[in-house]
Amino acid sequence: MVKLAQLHLPGYGFAKTADSGASAVTAAAAPPPILCASTRRIVLISPYPNLLHELIRDLSAACYDVMVFHRADDYVLHSLQADLYLIDGSAADMLGSDPGFRTFTSDPSKLSRAVLLDDRHKEGKAFRTGFDSEGMPTVAPAAALEFVQDWLLRHPAADEADPGILGFKDLILDTKRMAVFRGGSPIDLTKTEYELLLSFIGAEGAVQTRDHLMATIWDAPFFGNSNVVDVHVKSLRRKLGDNALAPMYIETVRGVGYRLAD
Known part of the structure; x- marks a missing residue:
């Protein structure tokens, strides 16, 4: 009597035949993966991905x-454009208290492409999001794939991000106008303060030594007893509302220089 048992392993289909204690295993290669001819970009914002x-x-x-x-304070998030933004509604209270997320939701081009992921709406329950989500479509995560496919069929691809716009947490830099905004409000910086901030953000978290800052911003060598860089960083921090002891934007690297704060 012949018995067949199907064994399923990734990439292969096995058929095991048992006959009088003897067994034979044959392998059939799975079909090759599908190559995507075109793609659309989707951003998911969730503390618990x-x-x-x-x-x-x-x-x-x-x-x-x-x-x-x-988190929504990543500078990359503010400088790119996606076709659709999926926001984790189960963590909306946490996101609502995030200054970077408030900056995100104040951008009409992003808000018009934002969708809230949450199961509670289908049960008819009222729930608070921690931010203004009025008019934002809501869909359960289990039904999100079908929703996304339908939504993207009906909406054109997003324009490419403006290369002149940079962001970090709730700070936005418009390099074309040399303008800086914090949480949507303008900040009046001197040319030197602006160039310092631009240097920190452009370094993407890498340490900027005092020697490097003196050479690139002041076009001068750094002398060990000079406090020119420190004085201007202190002024920049004050205008940003930053605290050197608990930095939100600019962190001191003792004996070396400065970097963006985590």
């Missing part, structure tokens, strides 16, 4: 480029 791993997997398999941000 591990809880949405199935959605991330399904979106990637459906030929979408998925970018995940744990």
